[in-house]
Amino acid sequence: xxxxxxxSRRNPTCFLFMIDQSGSMSDPCPGFENRSKAEYxxxxxxxxxxxxxxxxxxxxxxxxxxHIGVLGYGAHVGRALGGELAxxxxxxxxxxxxxxxxxxxxxxxxxxxxxxxxxxxxxxKFAVFLEPVASGSTPMTEAMRQAYYIVERFCKEHPxxxxxVVLNLxxxxxxxxxxxxxxxxxxxLFTNDGQVLLFNLHISSSNAKPIQYPVTDAGxxxxxxxxLYRMSSVMPPMFVAAAQERKLPAQEGSxxxxxxxxxxxxxxxxxxxTRVDRQMx
Amino acid sequence: MPKTGNTxxxxxxxxxxxxxxxxxxxxxxCSQDEQVPSEGDQGGDHFQHCxxxxxxxxxxxxxxxxxxxESTWAKSWxxxxxxxxxxxxxxxxxxxxxxxxxxxxxxxxxxQINKRPTSDQWYLEEGLRWGAHATFLGVEFSxxxxxxxxxxxxxxxCCLFHIRGxxxxxxxxxxxxxxxxxxxxxxxxxxxxxxxQGDPHNNPSSDRSPIEITCQEGDEFWLMTDALACWFLRVxxxxxxxxxxxxxxxxxDEFEKRIQEEQGRKNLRNDDxxxxxxxxxxxxxxxxxxxxxxxxxxxxxxxx
Numbered sequence: 001x002x003x004x005x006x007x008s009r010r011n012p013t014c015f016l017f018m019i020d021q022s023g024s025m026s027d028p029c030p031g032f033e034n035r036s037k038a039e040y041x042x043x044x045x046x047x048x049x050x051x052x053x054x055x056x057x058x059x060x061x062x063x064x065x066x067h068i069g070v071l072g073y074g075a076h077v078g079r080a081l082g083g084e085l086a087x088x089x090x091x092x093x094x095x096x097x098x099x100x101x102x103x104x105x106x107x108x109x110x111x112x113x114x115x116x117x118x119x120x121x122x123x124x125k126f127a128v129f130l131e132p133v134a135s136g137s138t139p140m141t142e143a144m145r146q147a148y149y150i151v152e153r154f155c156k157e158h159p160x161x162x163x164x165v166v167l168n169l170x171x172x173x174x175x176x177x178x179x180x181x182x183x184x185x186x187x188x189l190f191t192n193d194g195q196v197l198l199f200n201l202h203i204s205s206s207n208a209k210p211i212q213y214p215v216t217d218a219g220x221x222x223x224x225x226x227x228l229y230r231m232s233s234v235m236p237p238m239f240v241a242a243a244q245e246r247k248l249p250a251q252e253g254s255x256x257x258x259x260x261x262x263x264x265x266x267x268x269x270x271x272x273x274t275r276v277d278r279q280m281x
Numbered sequence: 282m283p284k285t286g287n288t289x290x291x292x293x294x295x296x297x298x299x300x301x302x303x304x305x306x307x308x309x310x311c312s313q314d315e316q317v318p319s320e321g322d323q324g325g326d327h328f329q330h331c332x333x334x335x336x337x338x339x340x341x342x343x344x345x346x347x348x349x350x351e352s353t354w355a356k357s358w359x360x361x362x363x364x365x366x367x368x369x370x371x372x373x374x375x376x377x378x379x380x381x382x383x384x385x386x387x388x389x390x391x392x393q394i395n396k397r398p399t400s401d402q403w404y405l406e407e408g409l410r411w412g413a414h415a416t417f418l419g420v421e422f423s424x425x426x427x428x429x430x431x432x433x434x435x436x437x438x439c440c441l442f443h444i445r446g447x448x449x450x451x452x453x454x455x456x457x458x459x460x461x462x463x464x465x466x467x468x469x470x471x472x473x474x475x476x477x478q479g480d481p482h483n484n485p486s487s488d489r490s491p492i493e494i495t496c497q498e499g500d501e502f503w504l505m506t507d508a509l510a511c512w513f514l515r516v517x518x519x520x521x522x523x524x525x526x527x528x529x530x531x532x533x534d535e536f537e538k539r540i541q542e543e544q545g546r547k548n549l550r551n552d553d554x555x556x557x558x559x560x561x562x563x564x565x566x567x568x569x570x571x572x573x574x575x576x577x578x579x580x581x582x583x584x585x
Contacts, residue, residue, distance in 0.1 A: 053404050054353060058291070125404075
């Protein structure tokens with residue numbers, strides 16, 4: 001059965017984040033008038049990194065269940081992680097190395113329910129690996145091409161692993177041609193456990209309601225939205241279940257695609273796309 | 282034993298029993314095929330055999346726990362729980378927070394973190410803030426109203442199997458292999474849900490009520506962590522002889538071989554495995570203990 005391989009140190013899987021870093025990402029993020037889309041996306045990606053690290057962390061150190069890469073596309077296309085990770089020898093970095101080299105660790109405060117009807121503030125560590133960037137155009141086609149080679153290499157080196165998951169976040173249309181063919185090439189890559197998964201998220205510039213995990217392109221408003229739908233993989237059952245647990249309208253046949261994502265939908269998309277806990281051994 | 286592919290040090294189940302010896306010289310025996318683990322050194326790869334004699338005023342406690350894989354500090358929390366239970370620091374899972382069992386554990390882990398390289402400390406501290414989680418099963422044997430009684434508490438899917446004669450008399454808290462899933466109820470170090478972590482399923486006070494079983498000579502009480510318990514429940518329905526097959530296992534190599542065979546056939550999920558067998562023997566009083574109203578003889582074996 002596909003998408004059932006154990007995720008272990010012997011058979012790690014990989015997550016490749018593709019981040020639109022074009023100039024329009026400096027626009028306000030819906031729901032956060034004082035923060036840009038680039039700032040919000042960087043924050044959410046950093047939080048996901050932190051969650052992935054903690055899922056792999058043990059008292060003796062971080063176990064390399066995941067290899068992770070971030071590809072930015074805007075003024076240029078290339079690795080987007082900052083600090084010492086920018087100089088790592090590979091595009092995909094074992095998660096233990098990522099854990100050791102955040103750009104910085106911030107002290108933040110979180111307000112949480114205290115379980116008795118009140119709120120308490122709790123300090124926590126927030127590690128920063130990715131800085132917000134917003135400049136240039138949207139060379140998504142070139143980014144897809146580079147992503148293909150990164151993921152292809154992983155599949156060759158880890159033929160029995162749970163297939164890589166590529167998560168593309170963009171707020172606009174590609175400016176360097178049609179990326180559909182390259183996206184299809186990515187989805188046709190495979191390990192013995194199934195084809196590579198490509199999930200796409202379109203970040204809204206308005207407060208319009210998101211369209212999440214559709215099974216058809218019927219409700220999508222324009223050609224660009226329908227193109228991203230076609231570029232997206234059908235979600236395997238485990239990801240459908242992860243979405244349904246969050247009360248989202250995913251079902252059998254849903255594509256890993258969100259159109260018009262607001263702040264909440266962005267965070268959910270990344271959380272769902274990296275939910276392979278039940279495969280972890 | 283640890284899940285295939287992991288080292289002994291990565292075994293995240295825990296087990297303990299107390300007393301390990303009777304307080305009467307010459308009245309107990311303890312042997313092991315491999316090293317008996319000390320507290321904090323549960324390597325998860327050994328087979329141990331102990332005999333303990335008890336008088337009516339004594340109690341015997343044993344516990345197993347299974348640290349949740351996604352917790353950074355799962356192993357130490359599982360070990361802390363079983364040790365705290367068998368030492369009598371709490372008697373039911375609902376007392377874990379009331380008796381501040383988790384606070385001592387937090388202090389121990391903070392001390393550990395302070396000794397680590399700075400580059401590791403941020404995620405270890407966050408792992409501590411997220412908390413650790415474990416399933417748990419504790420049994421207490423005590424003498425009540427002229428009979429020895431086993432009282433069992435469980436949170437999650439660590440299971441107790443009461444073997445009487447050559448059959449399974451009772452399974453607790455789960456008696457259906459279909460009831461096992463990847464989201465058991467857990468005892469958490471956090472009383473409230475950590476907002477970053479999603480759903481830790483930590484609500485021990487709402488889990489199953491304790492059960493009590495009156496002991497008879499020859500009774501056996503088998504404590505198993507989830508993967509082994511699920512396999513056992515499924516197999517014993519169609520192959521009741523599995524009980525005698527397990528009883529005949531006498532050393533770690535036999536135990537390991539059987540587990541690996543079942544894992545290889547995909548009958549048993551690749552997971553840490555812990556089995557503790559408590560056998561009730563010699564319930565009559567020996568002459569030298571006639572001052573005691575009742576006495577029994579416990580034999581405990583663990584394969585992990």
